[in-house]
Amino acid sequence: MTMWVCGEVLVDLIPQPGSAERVGVIGGGPENTAIALARLGHRVEFIDGISSDKWGIAAKAELDADGVGTRFCKFSDKPTCQAIVTLDENGSASYEFVIDGTATFDFQRDWLPDPYKHKPTLLHIGTLVTAIEPGASVLFDWALEVSELAPIIFDPNIRPAVIPDRDLYRKQVEKWVGISSVVKVSEDDIAWLYPDRNDIEVAKEWVAGDVSLVVITRGANGLVGITKTGVYTVPGFKVEVVDTIGAGDTVGAVIAEAVNQFGLDELDDGALLVSMEKAARAAAITCTRKGANPPTSRELNLD
Numbered sequence: 001m002t003m004w005v006c007g008e009v010l011v012d013l014i015p016q017p018g019s020a021e022r023v024g025v026i027g028g029g030p031e032n033t034a035i036a037l038a039r040l041g042h043r044v045e046f047i048d049g050i051s052s053d054k055w056g057i058a059a060k061a062e063l064d065a066d067g068v069g070t071r072f073c074k075f076s077d078k079p080t081c082q083a084i085v086t087l088d089e090n091g092s093a094s095y096e097f098v099i100d101g102t103a104t105f106d107f108q109r110d111w112l113p114d115p116y117k118h119k120p121t122l123l124h125i126g127t128l129v130t131a132i133e134p135g136a137s138v139l140f141d142w143a144l145e146v147s148e149l150a151p152i153i154f155d156p157n158i159r160p161a162v163i164p165d166r167d168l169y170r171k172q173v174e175k176w177v178g179i180s181s182v183v184k185v186s187e188d189d190i191a192w193l194y195p196d197r198n199d200i201e202v203a204k205e206w207v208a209g210d211v212s213l214v215v216i217t218r219g220a221n222g223l224v225g226i227t228k229t230g231v232y233t234v235p236g237f238k239v240e241v242v243d244t245i246g247a248g249d250t251v252g253a254v255i256a257e258a259v260n261q262f263g264l265d266e267l268d269d270g271a272l273l274v275s276m277e278k279a280a281r282a283a284a285i286t287c288t289r290k291g292a293n294p295p296t297s298r299e300l301n302l303d
Contacts, residue, residue: 002069003256004113004120004146005034006047006139007129008104009063010081010097011055012245014291025291026059027083028104029127029157032246036253036282036294037124038066042260045069045120047113048129049103055080056103072113078103085245093245097162099132107135115146123147124256126155126184131163131172144179151181151212151259155252158189169193177206181264184252186217200224200231212264215255215276217248217283223276227268234276237284246292247283253294254279 007030013022034046046063050056050073059080063070081104084096099105107129115123123146130136143152156173163169170193177183183206190199203214203226216224222236258267258275267275278300285295 001121001260002043002045002118003037003260004045004047004072004123005030005037006123006125007031007033007127008081009046009048009050009059010083010104011058012083012085012095012291014085014245015087022084024055026055026062027245027292028081029155029249029252030125030129031059031063032249032292032294033124033155033252033256034063034068035066035292036246036250037256038068039294039296040253040257040300041297042257043069045072045113047072049074049076049078049106051075051080051103052077053079074103074106074108074111076103076106078106080104087243090241093243095159095161097128097159099128099162105129105132105135107138109138109142112138112142115142115149120146120150121260122151122153122256124153124155124252125176126252127157128159128162130154130156130176131159131169136172140175140179147179151264152179153182153184153252153256153259154180155184155248156189157186157248158192160192166193177211178209180211182213182215182255182259183211184215184217184248184255186248187219190216200226213255213267213272215251215279217251219244222280223251225272225276227272229268232269232272232276234273234280236280239284239288241287242290244287246294247286249292250282250286250294251279254282
């Protein structure tokens with residue numbers, strides 16, 4: 001029973017307090033989610049292009065250290081994508097990306113794994129690989145095949161610095177929502193995509209289609225889950241925030257775990273509230289650490 005996580009692994013170049021220097025830390029939302037799932041005790045295969053440069057070697061070592069499978073990755077000499085991070089006074093991160101010509105976005109159908117052969121239990125996919133062409137279209141056609149066998153969990157993880165055209169970005173997101181069973185999205189994502197709309201109403205529209213569950217992250221204010229039967233809310237946990245890098249990705253991992261454990265039909269009411277509470281706790285722990293460093297299952301049980 002193996003879950004697939006597809007999307008970018010890259011290097012976050014993080015500023016240091018009182019210094020003009022930046023430290024390279026391996027990251028990328030999907031890679032963070034894959035590691036978070038592995039730390040929760042699940043079998044995970046990660047799917048992306050990985051470079052042979054120093055950052056790619058470090059990424060492979062990091063994935064290996066947490067037991068994330070990389071047999072479906074494509075290894076090449078193209079460089080690793082860089083994300084230049086800026087932190088505001090609250091520790092919230094914004095990003096500027098160096099994407100063109102990187103191994104990170106080198107998607108081709110001939111190396112992507114055959115879902116009919118390997119039969120994953122679910123596919124978690126998102127961030128820039130679902131928005132940046134031509135790879136996004138390659139992945140969409142492939143994900144359509146996966147969706148015939150397993151649920152798709154989509155995390156748009158909006159990055160306006162890469163695609164400032166709101167209409168274009170919205171079109172890409174709605175395309176992926178249309179084939180997804182679950183959407184994990186932040187309130188900031190929805191606010192940017194739909195600046196004049198309420199996030200719950202947007203989520204209800206998605207659920208009125210084929211989406212079974214939308215989970216909206218609201219930072220310190222917790223999570224909201226929207227299904228066809230109602231709207232469910234859990235509060236956030238008060239912690240001393242170091243930064244928020246990887247917090248939303250950790251939530252995505254716990255929601256993927258819940259889909260795997262309960263199934264889409266049963267992930268409602270009590271099961272959903274329990275899962276979202278666990279996701280909020282896991283995200284809070286991640287926020288107490290520098291960079292994307294999700295908790296293990298043992299740490300969550302001790303919390």
